[in-house]
Amino acid sequence: MPGLRLLGSELGVLFRRRRTWAMLLALAAIPVLIAVAVRLSSAVPPGRGPAFLDRISQNGLFAGVTAMLVAVPLFLPLTIGVVAGDTVAGEAGLGTLRYLLAAPAGRGRLLVVKFAGAVVFAVAAPFTVALVGAGIGAALFPVGPVTLLSGDSIGAAEALARLLLIAAYLAVSLVGLSAIGLFMSTLTDVPVGAMAATVVFAVVSQVADALPQLEWLHPWLFTHRWLDFADLLRQPIVWDSFAANALLQGGYLAVFGALAYARFTTKDVLS
């Protein structure tokens, strides 16, 4: 399949870039920083700092959950903005876009492959935070059964599965932003502009989500459900918020994917 080979090549380029690894390392630093800080302090008073911070010393797995909570508003959108904003504009900026299209990669195919690459990163990013968090937590603190929000208790293995489920929830959450970044990326030949615009979108959406005056708008904001993964910490798991979030992100993907397609398949490549 030529399309799959192009995707393989795309992922090769993405993950052979030092920038990609620098961003993943920065994300990995969040749980490490949190866990080490908790380890070095005598006791964390409950109710201060990010949620679950006080529970890390009892159960290391919470380092992953806390780190994800911390990363959601800014750090994750920032890295997604860089990768998704770079998709088309980055190739245009380097001048490689004209050679890909002359190969001919096919505009539709290239766009799909570019988006798929961004989504792979959107999966890698939260899973990096979760897995590094679980690892550093297990190294520095005891790991044991976890008491869920519903009051039930689950073993460490299932707790790890829940942790990864939250990471998956975040990966889905970032699909809408990736589609926005892809569209921004088709508008310019300057990758930094597309990256900044994408991050601004994420920030503005979260600010709007915090304003009660805009309540009518809230259900339509792609960031509205970013922190709604508490349902995954109940027994049995309630999938409603997962499904609602996936639907919301799918809507953004459809709209901005179509805009990106319409723009990219008709634009003059003069870079």
Place this chain on the structure above:
Amino acid sequence: MTALPPSAELPSAELSIETRGLSKRFGRQMAVDGVDLAVPRGSVFGFLGPNGSGKTTTIRIMLGLAAASSGSVRVLGEEMPRQLRTVLPRVGALVEGPAFYPFLSGAANLLRFDAADPEAPAGTRRARVRTALERVGLAHAADKKVRAYSLGMKQRLGIANALLAPRELLVLDEPTNGLDPQGTREVRHLVRSLAADGATVFVSSHLLAEVEQICTHAAIMSAGRLVAQGPLAELRQAGQSRVRLLTPDAGAAARVMAGLGLTPDGGGISNGGSAGTWGEVLYAPLPAGSAAGAPSPEELVAALVAADVRVRGFAVEQGSLEDRFVELTGEGFDVAQ
């Protein structure tokens, strides 16, 4: 303008590239204006013009990177951009300079571009990349990051990218940019060998000398319009001939020439400091063909001698492509190298 007819109206099947009324408008400006190109199959075609004359825009439209505002393009007999998927795998291109991922090696860059071509067989990819790198003399730098390449090496890598698969048409935009004289010679040799293999080579260049050396055909662009095209020999002939006179009696000579209806062009500095021990050099364009009342060169010499002008050197010079170019575009040409 003295546009030549499209290369003797060859049937479309004999043309590798054919544009009809091709125009491209950017805002109010016509970057390409009613261009009718006819590039015969198997030719080495020089695409000439000063900077900003619309060459690269024309190439971008030919390759489907930009859409024409009006007019049509056929490449290898197929309509572009409709048949882009079947046409472009048979076309190798170097467009507006090479462009690569600086953080990848030369070989990895070529593997990437080759993977973007759905027709390129994956099984032979590595072997084809190696062959292409060898062909441009970059085998030793295959695993070096492109960031560390010199401009000339990037240029060679760009040409290697155009040679990844057997091509029927090569579109090379300024292929010798940034190359040293040795590299330039190698590219000329490469172009000849590609043409010998039966490929059509479409070379855009601002280096006229280069085009004169390797091309069989040429076209000249000026301000978005095609002002001339055809076999190189025809283009040269269409240029004006001139006489070159070496004499210490420049003033008297100029009067004689003027009396015969010629317009001598002052010697000395404007013609490159020719005032030497033997006298000054005067140039005068010869009216084309048998224009009424125009003197033949021998009549001119006889008249000069009769007027006691000491003729120490006299020659009829065939117009060069450069003269032709200046005549058509009213602009100078970079003839460096």
